[in-house]
Amino acid sequence: MSLKIVVIVGSLRKASFNTKLADGLQTLAPDDISFDRQRIDDLPLYNQDDDKDQPGPTKGLKQAIRAADGVLFVTPEYNRSVPGVLKNAIDHASRPYGDSAFAGKPAGVIGVSVGAIGTACAQQHLRTILAYLDMPTFGQPEAFLKANDALDKDGGIADGSREFLQKWVDGYVAWVRRFNR
Numbered sequence: 001m002s003l004k005i006v007v008i009v010g011s012l013r014k015a016s017f018n019t020k021l022a023d024g025l026q027t028l029a030p031d032d033i034s035f036d037r038q039r040i041d042d043l044p045l046y047n048q049d050d051d052k053d054q055p056g057p058t059k060g061l062k063q064a065i066r067a068a069d070g071v072l073f074v075t076p077e078y079n080r081s082v083p084g085v086l087k088n089a090i091d092h093a094s095r096p097y098g099d100s101a102f103a104g105k106p107a108g109v110i111g112v113s114v115g116a117i118g119t120a121c122a123q124q125h126l127r128t129i130l131a132y133l134d135m136p137t138f139g140q141p142e143a144f145l146k147a148n149d150a151l152d153k154d155g156g157i158a159d160g161s162r163e164f165l166q167k168w169v170d171g172y173v174a175w176v177r178r179f180n181r
């Protein structure tokens with residue numbers, strides 16, 4: 001069964017390592033998996049006053065998530081947590097109360113940083129958020145990546161990380177299939 005996975009990258013930076021990682025992960029997935037990377041840079045700051053008539057970009061993001069079989073979060077760590085732009089996107093798509101686009105969607109969490117702990121803190125915080133949003137989240141293997149190790153000089157998956165990341169992608173795809181039989 002072919003599956004569609006929405007990808008949300010927690011960095012707006014043009015040369016983002018996480019965007020490169022997201023692109024690289026897609027090359028490791030089987031042919032029947034399609035990826036739909038959603039932009040989050042067009043979302044305004046979340047304002048609960050707008051819940052009755054959500055901004056156009058919010059509606060588009062929610063529609064894409066609803067149409068997907070799973071959601072893959074690829075994020076840097078900012079100050080030992082989730083970047084504000086990612087939290088803003090999650091807040092948008094989770095609201096209004098009772099109308100979250102995320103509920104029940106199988107999630108994957110991965111990230112790359114220049115720091116030694118490879119986004120571990122950000123990922124743990126993100127897992128707490130996703131648990132509240134009722135998203136079953138792929139658990140093992142965890143992937144805490146350093147840019148120098150995970151990516152080559154052209155931004156592709158580095159040879160030394162390919163085997164591990166292939167295992168991670170295979171595991172996440174199997175996880176998504178479990179919830180879409």
Ligand code: FNR
Nearest residue numbers: 011013016017018019076077078079080113114115
């Ligand atoms: C960082 N960075 C960072 N790295 C890390 O490992 N732990 C951290 O807590 C932080 N904190 C942090 C805060 C802010 C505001 C910035 C801008 C950066 C460094 C971060 O890993 C690096 O900038 C990455 O390149 C960000 O990912 P992208 O944009 O390349 O995907």
